[in-house]
Amino acid sequence: MLSLSIYKQSWRCQYRIMNQDKKSGYHHGSLKESLILHAFNLLDEAGPDAVTIRAVARRAQVSHAAPANHFHDRTALLTELATRLFQMLDADVRRKLSEAESADRARAYMEALLEFGLRHPNRYLLMWRQDLVDWDDDALSACMDALYDSFVNELANLPRQSGRDPHTLAISLWSMIHGYVTLRLNGVFKDRSDEVSGANRAAAMLDLMLAQ
Amino acid sequence: MLSLSIYKQSWRCQYRIMNQDKKSGYHHGSLKESLILHAFNLLDEAGPDAVTIRAVARRAQVSHAAPANHFHDRTALLTELATRLFQMLDADVRRKLSEAESADRARAYMEALLEFGLRHPNRYLLMWRQDLVDWDDDALSACMDALYDSFVNELANLPRQSGRDPHTLAISLWSMIHGYVTLRLNGVFKDRSDEVSGANRAAAMLDLMLAQ
DNA sequence: CTCTTATGTTGTCACTGTCAATTTACAAGC
DNA sequence: GCTTGTAAATTGACAGTGACAACATAAGAG
Numbered sequence: 475m476l477s478l479s480i481y482k483q484s485w486r487c488q489y490r491i492m493n494q495d496k497k498s499g500y501h502h503g504s505l506k507e508s509l510i511l512h513a514f515n516l517l518d519e520a521g522p523d524a525v526t527i528r529a530v531a532r533r534a535q536v537s538h539a540a541p542a543n544h545f546h547d548r549t550a551l552l553t554e555l556a557t558r559l560f561q562m563l564d565a566d567v568r569r570k571l572s573e574a575e576s577a578d579r580a581r582a583y584m585e586a587l588l589e590f591g592l593r594h595p596n597r598y599l600l601m602w603r604q605d606l607v608d609w610d611d612d613a614l615s616a617c618m619d620a621l622y623d624s625f626v627n628e629l630a631n632l633p634r635q636s637g638r639d640p641h642t643l644a645i646s647l648w649s650m651i652h653g654y655v656t657l658r659l660n661g662v663f664k665d666r667s668d669e670v671s672g673a674n675r676a677a678a679m680l681d682l683m684l685a686q
Numbered sequence: 687m688l689s690l691s692i693y694k695q696s697w698r699c700q701y702r703i704m705n706q707d708k709k710s711g712y713h714h715g716s717l718k719e720s721l722i723l724h725a726f727n728l729l730d731e732a733g734p735d736a737v738t739i740r741a742v743a744r745r746a747q748v749s750h751a752a753p754a755n756h757f758h759d760r761t762a763l764l765t766e767l768a769t770r771l772f773q774m775l776d777a778d779v780r781r782k783l784s785e786a787e788s789a790d791r792a793r794a795y796m797e798a799l800l801e802f803g804l805r806h807p808n809r810y811l812l813m814w815r816q817d818l819v820d821w822d823d824d825a826l827s828a829c830m831d832a833l834y835d836s837f838v839n840e841l842a843n844l845p846r847q848s849g850r851d852p853h854t855l856a857i858s859l860w861s862m863i864h865g866y867v868t869l870r871l872n873g874v875f876k877d878r879s880d881e882v883s884g885a886n887r888a889a890a891m892l893d894l895m896l897a898q
Numbered sequence: 899c900t901c902t903t904a905t906g907t908t909g910t911c912a913c914t915g916t917c918a919a920t921t922t923a924c925a926a927g928c
Numbered sequence: 929g930c931t932t933g934t935a936a937a938t939t940g941a942c943a944g945t946g947a948c949a950a951c952a953t954a955a956g957a958g
Contacts, residue, residue: 502937523817526914536937539916543936548915604872605735618874639890645866645875646891650858653865660816662830663857678851679858683894714906738945748906751948755905760946 506544508534513555514597522600525552552600553608559601560617563590567621580632581680583625584651588676591655599659602652622648647683654679718756720746725767726809734812737764764812765820771813772829775802779833792844793892795837796863800888803867811871814864834860859895866891 502508512533516525527548528538545551567586574582591598600606609615625648630640654676657663714720724745728737739760740750757763779798786794803810812818821827837860842852866888869875 505936521817527916528914537939538914539939540937542916602868602872605733609873638894642887642890642894645887646862646894649865649869649891650862651865652869653861653863654857656814656868657861657864660814661821675854675857678854679861682850682854682858717905739947740945749908750946751908752906754947 502534502536502540505534505536505540509541509544509551510554510558513551517555517596517600518594521596522552522603522606525555525600527551549606549608552603552606553611553614556601556607557611557614557617559597560614560621563587563601564617564621566590567624579628580625580647581684583628584647584676584680587648587651588655591652591659595659598655602656647680650679650683651676714746714748714752717746717748717752721753721756721763722766722770725763729767729808729812730806733808734764734815734818737767737812739763761818761820764815764818765823765826768813768819769823769826769829771809772826772833775799775813776829776833778802779836791840792837792859792896795840796859796888796892799860799863800867803864803871807871810867814868859892862891862895863888 509530513525513530516529516533527541527545530551531538531541534540541551545554563586566589567583570582570586571579607614622644626640626644629643629647721742725737725742728741728745739753739757742763743750743753746752753763757766775798778801779795782794782798783791819826834856838852838856841855841859
């Protein structure tokens with residue numbers, strides 16, 4: 475019976491790997507992750523509004539009510555996506571920080587935020603859609619808090635900015651980058667004032683704020 | 687016959703005034719304006735998502751398909767709202783400008799934007815919802831352009847900023863205020879760092895940018 | 899008075915989120 | 929091995945949405 479149990483176990487494992495995305499039988503095996511995967515694809519392809527419960531279920535080749543077992547709400551699904559996106563952003567920040575020289579650590583934060591937004595427009599838009607995402611969710615707000623707190627910390631350690639309130643500086647910088655990305659993704663700067671390279675514009679903006 | 691025409695004209699006028707919001711007979715009389723009025727009410731009460739064609743039609747006491755005669759789309763209705771909101775914002779800016787001293791004219795712009803956003807959260811959110819509003823609409827983009835251009839103009843005339851690129855300065859300032867308002871409306875700064883008064887925080891942020 | 903057009907009406911379709919009732923798979927206890 | 933319970937999927941339904949089509953009526957022009 476032991477061997478049987480082991481066999482079952484390994485079969486289950488193989489089943490899960492093989493059916494990462496396909497259903498063979500009544501149960502899916504790893505539906506939750508599959509739903510998230512397809513939700514991200516839909517998000518990237520067609521924006522937050524396209525990420526409907528039923529569309530995601532269709533892509534996972536599963537009935538329209540199946541996702542309810544894993545996500546109570548549509549909001550719950552989108553909040554899960556947003557939480558993971560904040561984690562991805564955090565990873566980007568850490569990568570940039572590890573490469574940055576000590577003087578440019580604050581800049582690395584801002585650049586990570588900017589690049590993330592410009593590289594994945596729909597993902598960035600979802601992260602800040604208050605009406606789609608539950609900001610009271612513990613996991614989500616924990617990710618947000620961690621990101622913000624480490625940024626404030628970085629700014630407080632900046633030698634030249636010692637006289638300034640780090641919160642004011644943090645909120646100013648964050649607001650500026652976030653505002654710029656948001657306006658740009660919304661097409662406001664489309665053809666205005668040769669808005670070719672967001673990175674160049676943002677660099678000039680950061681110069682305005684940091685270098686003095 | 688001339689007198690008849692005049693009589694008809696005045697009767698029509700009176701009819702329109704009397705039935706600003708009520709229908710008496712088959713035709714409404716001034717449905718388009720009534721729809722816009724109720725759409726603004728819905729927007730203020732419950733946000734952009736609550737402004738559905740059918741909900742607006744119900745409030746105007748009219749059938750669900752009636753609005754189609756005045757707005758081809760839901761997008762068309764929301765674009766009309768956004769256009770008017772940009773005009774209101776423009777009026778606010780002009781009012782603030784007329785009160786401002788010459789040194790603080792750029793600041794007046796930013797304060798108008800900030801106050802508009804914090805005073806009318808749902809209106810502000812709608813104005814920047816790329817997925818709900820048609821940014822290629824001529825009337826809308828004309829309003830946007832006028833607002834931005836006059837702001838750049840104001841910054842270019844600032845004596846102390848003569849060495850800087852006015853576009854970079856304009857985009858930086860606009861992005862910062864827009865980002866701050868957006869993040870604040872989304873509840874990001876809810877209890878973080880004593881975010882009590884948006885005006886105070888914003889004043890400190892503007893000091894960071896302008897006063898040096 | 900008649901004809902046209904603008905502005906309403908009802909009805910329908912496909913889609914959505916959410917719920918209820920049902921069916922199946924899996925695991926644990928005997 | 930068999931039963932039993934629970935997790936995870938199914939179908940079906942409901943109300944709400946935007947959009948369209950077919951139709952009705954009112955207003956105005958000739």
